[in-house]
Amino acid sequence: MNFLVIGSGAREHIMARRLSDVGVKIFSILTNRNPGLLNLSEEYLFLRSYHNNIRITVDFALSKGIDCAVIGPEDPLALGYSDALMKKGIPVVGPIRQLAQIETSKGFTRDLLTKNNINVSPKYQRFDRIDGAEDFISLLSDEYVVKYDGLMGGKGVRVSGEHLRNKKEGIQYCNELLSKGGSFIIEEKLLGEEFSLMSFCDGNNVRHMPAVQDHKRAYEGDEGPNTGGMGSYTNSNHSLPFLTDEDVREARDINEQVSRSLKDEFGEGYRGILYGGFMVTGNGVKLIEYNARFGDPEAINLLTLLDNDFASVCMDIVGGTLEEVNFRKEASVCKYIVPLGYGSDPSKEATLIVDDKHKDYSDLYYAAVNLEEGGSISTTSSRAAAIISTGEDIEEAEKRCELGLKYISGNDLFVRHDIGKANLIEKRVRNMESIR
Numbered sequence: 001m002n003f004l005v006i007g008s009g010a011r012e013h014i015m016a017r018r019l020s021d022v023g024v025k026i027f028s029i030l031t032n033r034n035p036g037l038l039n040l041s042e043e044y045l046f047l048r049s050y051h052n053n054i055r056i057t058v059d060f061a062l063s064k065g066i067d068c069a070v071i072g073p074e075d076p077l078a079l080g081y082s083d084a085l086m087k088k089g090i091p092v093v094g095p096i097r098q099l100a101q102i103e104t105s106k107g108f109t110r111d112l113l114t115k116n117n118i119n120v121s122p123k124y125q126r127f128d129r130i131d132g133a134e135d136f137i138s139l140l141s142d143e144y145v146v147k148y149d150g151l152m153g154g155k156g157v158r159v160s161g162e163h164l165r166n167k168k169e170g171i172q173y174c175n176e177l178l179s180k181g182g183s184f185i186i187e188e189k190l191l192g193e194e195f196s197l198m199s200f201c202d203g204n205n206v207r208h209m210p211a212v213q214d215h216k217r218a219y220e221g222d223e224g225p226n227t228g229g230m231g232s233y234t235n236s237n238h239s240l241p242f243l244t245d246e247d248v249r250e251a252r253d254i255n256e257q258v259s260r261s262l263k264d265e266f267g268e269g270y271r272g273i274l275y276g277g278f279m280v281t282g283n284g285v286k287l288i289e290y291n292a293r294f295g296d297p298e299a300i301n302l303l304t305l306l307d308n309d310f311a312s313v314c315m316d317i318v319g320g321t322l323e324e325v326n327f328r329k330e331a332s333v334c335k336y337i338v339p340l341g342y343g344s345d346p347s348k349e350a351t352l353i354v355d356d357k358h359k360d361y362s363d364l365y366y367a368a369v370n371l372e373e374g375g376s377i378s379t380t381s382s383r384a385a386a387i388i389s390t391g392e393d394i395e396e397a398e399k400r401c402e403l404g405l406k407y408i409s410g411n412d413l414f415v416r417h418d419i420g421k422a423n424l425i426e427k428r429v430r431n432m433e434s435i436r
């Protein structure tokens with residue numbers, strides 16, 4: 001079978017790896033010269049950007065006899081790559097544009113939940129002008145979050161007391177978003193611990209993956225600006241140390257309800273990965289956001305642990321025949337290697353050197369890097385590579401991940417070493433104990 005993989009980060013590198021492991025031929029749509037994807041692909045099409053390149057992508061897919069396309073990132077989903085490929089008869093893992101609104105419009109998602117009595121949102125209000133914003137912030141007792149109502153690579157959210165020091169800064173940020181032509185949401189700031197729960201959806205059936213925790217903040221101790229994600233871990237019991245069984249059940253149930261609500265809303269089922277970003281609070285599980293795709297880095301943990309053949313899971317998603325999906329009962333820890341300053345002012349001097357000896361302990365997936373003539377790897381302003389290890393428990397997986405990292409070198413690189421370490425996990429467990 002021939003699969004088209006759209007996207008050129010570590011998430012797409014592991015998708016391609018898992019597909020090629022079962023003998024599938026990989027064709028890629030790349031926006032950077034990812035060495036891992038170049039190596040796995042029979043052929044590829046290089047795009048400068050996803051904008052205005054749907055036609056050339058569809059033509060490429062048709063000329064290569066693609067049996068199934070898998071879309072990694074949000075931009076092609078937002079632009080309607082799924083719609084265009086499906087119109088030409090190519091099945092796609094990844095929702096059509098209308099259904100991808102679950103990610104592309106935070107306002108749409110909040111309203112969908114309200115309309116369907118899925119009561120897991122914080123208090124919120126949508127704005128397309130500044131009128132009323134200050135009053136709403138006061139109503140929330142200055143404990144609020146401002147969100148751009150569109151795609152901003154995980155970087156459009158600012159939280160009071162963290163990124164916004166006072167009301168004036170909050171209003172300033174709202175005005176900044178309006179001046180860029182955008183609308184925004186203000187919502188109540190939730191207190192608790194975040195986790196992701198992703199589900200495979202085939203339009204009717206929903207099959208859940210283990211819970212996973214990403215680390216969005218750029219620096220150790222969860223400080224600094226929000227990023228696309230610095231690393232993530234899963235536990236061998238498929239829950240997380242600070243979650244109860246009931247929390248996991250609630251999150252699964254919310255994903256199931258949302259999948260049904262989307263079908264009711266549009267008359268067409270959601271086919272792809274539904275990613276719920278949740279916060280467990282003193283009042284149960286609340287929704288932070290939905291994504292219409294695999295999380296990155298979360299996909300790296302989950303596709304490492306997936307027991308099924310990934311190509312068959314994809315064919316079941318597009319065919320509406322999704323049955324049992326199983327994951328190994330092991331823990332996993334993934335850490336991203338990023339250019340120093342990633343998230344605010346990334347170094348332009350960063351270099352990445354990978355010694356294959358890391359394979360004794362870990363697997364490595366390349367992200368936003370470029371293979372240069374001569375074989376060296378240059379970095380960009382985004383994440384460089386993800387390294388992942390598994391183990392009987394989180395501690396063992398984390399130790400192996402750090403051993404693997406010793407074989408990665410270069411200049412101006414940064415890793416959040418605290419991800420998966422006992423200190424940080426205990427802090428979260430204690431935080432949840434005091435909140436509950």
Ligand code: AMP
Nearest residue numbers: 122145154157187188189190216288289
């Ligand atoms: P999002 O892009 O919506 O996932 O938001 C990025 C990050 O902002 C989340 O991972 C949270 O850390 C934080 N955040 C978003 N919404 C809220 C909220 N209502 N309360 C507290 N933190 C939030």
Ligand code: GLY
Nearest residue numbers: 214229295296297
């Ligand atoms: N890791 C967060 C995301 O993929 O949006």
